Amino acid sequence: MSTSVATKGLEGIVATTSSICWIDGDAGVLSYRGIDIHELATKSTFEETTYLLWFGRLPKAAELADFTKELADARHLPAKVIDLLHSVPTDATPMQVLRTAVSLLSIYDADEADSSHDANVRKSFRLTAQIAMIVAIFDRIRKGKALIEADHSLSHAANFLWMLNGEKPSDTATRAFDIALVLHADHELNASTFAARVIAATLADIHSAITGAIGALKGPLHGGANEATMRLLYAIDKAGADPVEYVKQMFAEKKKISGFGHRVYHTEDPRATHLRRMSEELGRAAGSTKWFDMSRKIELFVKEQKKLNANVDFYSASTYTTLGIDIDLFTPIFAVSRISGWAAHVIEQHDDNRLIRPRADYLGPEYPAPYIPLNQR
Ligand SMILES: CC(=O)SCCNC(=O)CCNC(=O)[C@H](O)C(C)(C)COP(=O)(O)OP(=O)(O)OC[C@H]1O[C@@H](n2cnc3c(N)ncnc32)[C@H](O)[C@@H]1OP(=O)(O)O
Ligand SMILES: O=C([O-])CC(=O)C(=O)O
Incomplete structure (x- = not known):
């Protein structure tokens, strides 16, 4: 009955066009918007790399300054989301909490119902700032520590370490963490990004797509x-x-x-x-x-x-x-970085959308199977 043979795990299947990330798996090349990851890892920052992913080119100095300020200014969580972080069991995993908190964020986002390009970019700033805050704040809550206010003068990497540890991070720790964020920012159609694009392609909002992506990232075959x-x-x-x-x-x-x-x-x-x-x-x-x-x-x-x-x-x-980071924060930290790539892909999907709906190679009972009445089974 099947019309074609499925490729298990969609290996090698080209599922979309994209201008964000190019990988040559045989040569070991990874590039964001054409720029080699080795250049970005040694010369760029998370803010600059995120600008590159979202807007398709490296920013000029003033653009980078504006972008950095906008991301820092987005360091705000609705009170109800902070309440949620206080109310979940302290032994909940940070990934469970992050997934749930990002879903809740959508209810308080002013642009929730708007998936235009500009609204998606505004929401991407907020989500990028907020995901880092959620991870840091929940870790302090579960450890019974006082919460640390965001420092708007710090970079994304430094502010995360500050809000997590309550100490200003060393330059070495900040740079190492910033490089890790750059390295994890995007990776073409990996499972979580593909999940995000499938959700976005139904014209669901970016919070739904990112909630699904966090769920996909959690698995031990992927970010876990x-x-x-x-x-x-x-x-x-x-x-x-x-x-x-x-x-x-x-x-x-x-x-x-x-x-x-x-x-x-x-x-x-x-x-x-x-x-x-x-x-x-x-x-x-x-x-x-x-x-x-x-x-x-x-x-x-x-x-x-x-x-x-x-x-x-x-x-x-x-x-x-x-770097002194607890083990169950590793995958949430992957999300702290990967939100930049997820957001770029959701924006790209919504900008030129078509529903993603493949077919399955059917292996079930042959059609037409008889419907046996309940009293005869
Ligand atoms: C950010 C990321 O998502 S990076 C990937 C993170 N995931 C992991 O590190 C988990 C461990 N690795 C794996 O499970 C796999 O290599 C994956 C999921 C990353 C890739 O999976 P696939 O492309 O589907 O490869 P698949 O799982 O079919 O493996 C192919 C063969 O290599 C073997 N293999 C692959 N990875 C491993 C591994 N980590 N350890 C031992 N054997 C392995 C498989 O057992 C299989 O062998 P077989 O052909 O004899 O049965
Ligand atoms: O591309 C993949 O399949 C997994 C990966 O390395 C990533 O998401 O960074």
């Missing part, structure tokens, strides 16, 4: 892999095990190693190059490269045994841990 990677490193450490022997046993049990493999890259993930270096450098600066050393042993072994490369999630785990 950074937390799963760190849980693996902790488990090896707790067991006092040799990392290679531990991973060998996982292979014997046919388990996947989080932080390895990628649907698109068949070579080094260019983001891992930076995160590997950051993991080592931050470890050295902090006086211990323990997590980097363990990660590197695993990386070399997995590469040798399975020809699998580390992806963006592998070294972000040890990088964030060395």
Whole structure:
């Protein structure tokens, strides 16, 4: 009965046109609006990269200053959203809370019913500022700590660390975190971005699309892999095990190693190059490269045994841990960055929309199957 054969997981299927992000998975190239990620990671900032993603080109100095101010000015959460953060159980995961809070934000957004280009851009500023605030504020609430007011003079990266830790971050920590935000900002039609575009394509609002994207990011095959990677490193450490022997046993049990493999890259993930270096450098600066050393042993072994490369999630785990960030904040922090890419894709989708509605290769009972009356089944 089927008319065509489905490609499991839509591998290799081109599902849309886009002008935002280009990846060459064989050459290990990632670019935003044509600009290589290595250039952006070494020269740009999260604010400038977000401008690039949303508006299609690098900003001039005055444009960047205006953009930075607008993003800082958007650091405001409705009281009801702060109430929600106080009312959820303190053992709720930050990803659950973020997903729920972003959904609630839509009810208080002045532009909720407006999905025009300009309204989407206004909402993107707010969502980008608010997602970072929600993650930082909930972490303080669950730890019984006093809330920290946003500092509008700080960059997006520095303000997040300030609101999370209640201490002005060092330049080293701010720059490392800012680079991590740049590296995670966009990645073409990854699962969460695709989810966002599918939702946006029904002409649903951007908050609905981003709520769905956060749900998709949470899974351990996608953004959740950074937390799963760190849980693996902790488990090896707790067991006092040799990392290679531990991973060998996982292979014997046919388990996947989080932080390895990628649907698109068949070579080094260019983001891992930076995160590997950051993991080592931050470890050295902090006086211990323990997590980097363990990660590197695993990386070399997995590469040798399975020809699998580390992806963006592998070294972000040890990088964030060395920055003193709790494990269950890793995936929310991915969202703190990825909102920039999600927003760019929702704007692009709404600007030139068509419903996304593929077909399924039907494998069920043959048509016409009999309807058997209830008393005869
Ligand atoms: C930000 C991101 O989303 S980056 C990705 C984050 N996810 C992870 O790190 C989770 C671990 N990795 C994986 O599960 C996969 O590599 C994915 C989900 C990233 C890509 O999945 P796919 O393209 O569907 O590849 P698939 O899962 O089919 O794997 C192909 C083969 O490689 C193996 N493989 C892939 N990744 C791994 C891994 N991390 N550990 C062990 N084996 C792996 C699979 O077992 C499979 O082997 P088989 O053909 O012998 O059955
Ligand atoms: O592109 C993907 O499939 C996953 C990924 O690396 C990302 O979302 O950053």
